[in-house]
Each structure stands twice: as C-alpha cells, then as structure tokens.
Amino acid sequence: MAALGRHRACPYKGTNYMTVNNQNIDTSPLVDPACYAAATAAIRAEAARLFETGEVTAVVGYRAGRRAGTVMPEVAVTAEAAAQLIFSPGCQNNLTLFLSKAKRDALPKGKVAIVVKGCDLRALAGLIGESQLKRDEVHVIGVACPGVYGAAADHSRPLTADSAAKKCRECKVHLPEGVDLVAGTLPELKELPPLEAQELARLEAMTPQERWAFWTEQFSRCIRCLACRQVCPFCFCTQCLCDRNRPQAVDTSPRPAGNTAWHLVRAMHLAGRCSGCAECERVCPMDIPLNLLNRKMAQELYELYGFEAGTQPQEQGALTSYRDDDDESFIK
Ligand code: SF4
Ligand code: SF4
Ligand code: SF4
Numbered sequence: 001m002a003a004l005g006r007h008r009a010c011p012y013k014g015t016n017y018m019t020v021n022n023q024n025i026d027t028s029p030l031v032d033p034a035c036y037a038a039a040t041a042a043i044r045a046e047a048a049r050l051f052e053t054g055e056v057t058a059v060v061g062y063r064a065g066r067r068a069g070t071v072m073p074e075v076a077v078t079a080e081a082a083a084q085l086i087f088s089p090g091c092q093n094n095l096t097l098f099l100s101k102a103k104r105d106a107l108p109k110g111k112v113a114i115v116v117k118g119c120d121l122r123a124l125a126g127l128i129g130e131s132q133l134k135r136d137e138v139h140v141i142g143v144a145c146p147g148v149y150g151a152a153a154d155h156s157r158p159l160t161a162d163s164a165a166k167k168c169r170e171c172k173v174h175l176p177e178g179v180d181l182v183a184g185t186l187p188e189l190k191e192l193p194p195l196e197a198q199e200l201a202r203l204e205a206m207t208p209q210e211r212w213a214f215w216t217e218q219f220s221r222c223i224r225c226l227a228c229r230q231v232c233p234f235c236f237c238t239q240c241l242c243d244r245n246r247p248q249a250v251d252t253s254p255r256p257a258g259n260t261a262w263h264l265v266r267a268m269h270l271a272g273r274c275s276g277c278a279e280c281e282r283v284c285p286m287d288i289p290l291n292l293l294n295r296k297m298a299q300e301l302y303e304l305y306g307f308e309a310g311t312q313p314q315e316q317g318a319l320t321s322y323r324d325d326d327d328e329s330f331i332k
Helices: 034-053 095-099 101-106 118-129 195-205 208-220 227-231 256-270 279-283 290-305
Strands: 058-064 071-076 112-116 138-143 181-183
Touching (some): 034 058, 034 112, 034 138, 034 181, 058 095, 095 112, 095 118, 112 118, 227 279, 256 290, 279 290
Parallel strands (some): 112 138, 138 181
Antiparallel strands (some): 058 071
C-alpha cells in the first residue's frame, strides 16, 4: 500500500468548470467491452491459484446478478464459486465494506483476497489506518478499471459517457497501485467533462444563505432509511449515535430537525475519513447529493490541514484518531 502515499495537488480545487456544455455528452460505448472480459479472466486465474495454494480462505468479489448486466457481491469460499467471479461496468459496490471488524463475521477466518477498483483502494487504506485490518491479512486484487455505471444506468446496455458514474468522469486511480496483482489492462480513455467538479463549483459560488437553503431542501427529502450508512465502509460503529434513543441525541424520525442533525453528524464523522467512493449517493433512494457534501468536506480538510484521506494508511486523521482501546461507553 506504500505506493498510495504520494502527496498530490488538491484534486478539488482550481478550475471553473461552469462553462462546459453538458448537452454534447457522447453516448457511444465508452470502451471496448473486451477489457472487462480480460479483467474477469485475470481475476478468475488469480482466485484459482490462491485456492490451489491455500493462501486464502475466501475471495471477496463480484458475480453476475439475476437480470442482464446486474452484479452482486460474492464471498467465494471455494474454487468453484471463484470461477464465477466477474468484472463488468455493473461492479459498482465498494467491497471493502466487508473488511471492517464489525462486518468481518461475513467472512471465514484466515487471510482473504478482495477485488478492488482504484477508488475502493482508498477505503482499504483508510480501514488499515483505522486498525480495522492489517495489510498482511488481505490479498489485494486490483482491477484496471475504465469505469462503472452510475446509479440510474440501464445495465443491459454498454457503458457510455452518459451512463458512467460521475466519479469515473474525473477518476485519477483507474490503475490501482500497491496491490498484489492488477487484473486486466487499461484501454485508452476519453476525456469527459467533470460533472462533480461542476456541482462543487456551483455550491462554492452560493452565498452561505443560499447554501443553507440548498441543503435544507436536500435533507428535507431524506426518509432516514440509512442505506447510506449501511453501505459506507467507514460507518462501522457497533452502536451508532443516531440510533440511540435513551437519551436521544438525534431524532430518528424523518422530520426536518432530525434530518439536519443526522446529516451534520454523518458529514462530521466522515470528514477526513471518507474515501469518496460515492456509494452513499448511489444507494440513496431520494437522490440526495451526498457525495457533493463529502467532496466539500474533503476540500475543506485539504485547504485547512493539507490532509487527503485514503492516500496511505494513516492512524491519525485531520480530525480523528482511532485506537483499539478507545472508550465507547458514552454511546452505550
Ligand atoms: S472512479 Fe475510477 S476506479 Fe472507481 S469505478 Fe470509476 S473509473 Fe473505476
Ligand atoms: S440513503 Fe438517502 S434517504 Fe436514506 S438515510 Fe441516507 S440520505 Fe436519507
Ligand atoms: S461517506 Fe459515502 S463516499 Fe465516503 S466512504 Fe462512505 S460511502 Fe464512500
């Protein structure tokens, strides 16, 4: 994971993208689908080798879902199951979710292998930094990743500029570094207008009053399903402050005051930890732009402290530190 540790120019800053014309988005296939097939073959070959040598007890990866083009997480515990693993534009999930201590029960004991995209690798570095696992407990199969579908994409069609996840449009980690194997090779990629950066620039241009009105409106739609929490690799507390009702810190029903409190708690608890995988936004049934808030917080952290999450395992974050013996009695 050491190769993740380079200090780069702030990725959130500096360009006014407001002039980009989104009406001219290219809808032709983004890449040759053969590159996904090549990554699939490499993942299967590595998984077969790992089971044959007994190096791992499980491979966490993706397998085809029931409907055309859909994909679901798979914890393969046999060579036969691992032979069904795939990589395709439907591989949206950040599988590092399975590796936090709170969720390791889903895995058999022993070393496990995991399939990660470059953006997922940032979460892996964060989880190692927060003592959720050790690097030598995991065999990392990185994927040369040209992109995955966005939340509303039709999975039965090839990936296009239109259907790709917004995060993929400005990805700088298509090729994961510091992994045990890179599956597949990266095809030539088109340059796409960075929609997330445009949204962030729009937010930055607002007055504080406009920003408050914007977020109040967004948060008012929240139904408190907590899908965003369940899918986040960093929401691994065994007792969430926002579930507690004796005494109640945050109103658990979907009403304005409780919604605002929930989103502020969430933003603050993830500031300096969020890896930007955008899974929270993808699963939100109310289309709340959670990753816009994540990016805004990441930008603030960078500007204030020069801190960027997920570039390398770091025990001490900009706002947080984690120890195994931290006292959690105050939330019990
Ligand atoms: S952000 Fe990059 S690594 Fe992550 S899914 Fe998109 S293209 Fe792949
Ligand atoms: S997933 Fe969306 S609707 Fe559900 S709690 Fe999170 S922000 Fe609210
Ligand atoms: S807050 Fe969202 S973007 Fe950040 S790590 Fe969690 S799921 Fe990923």
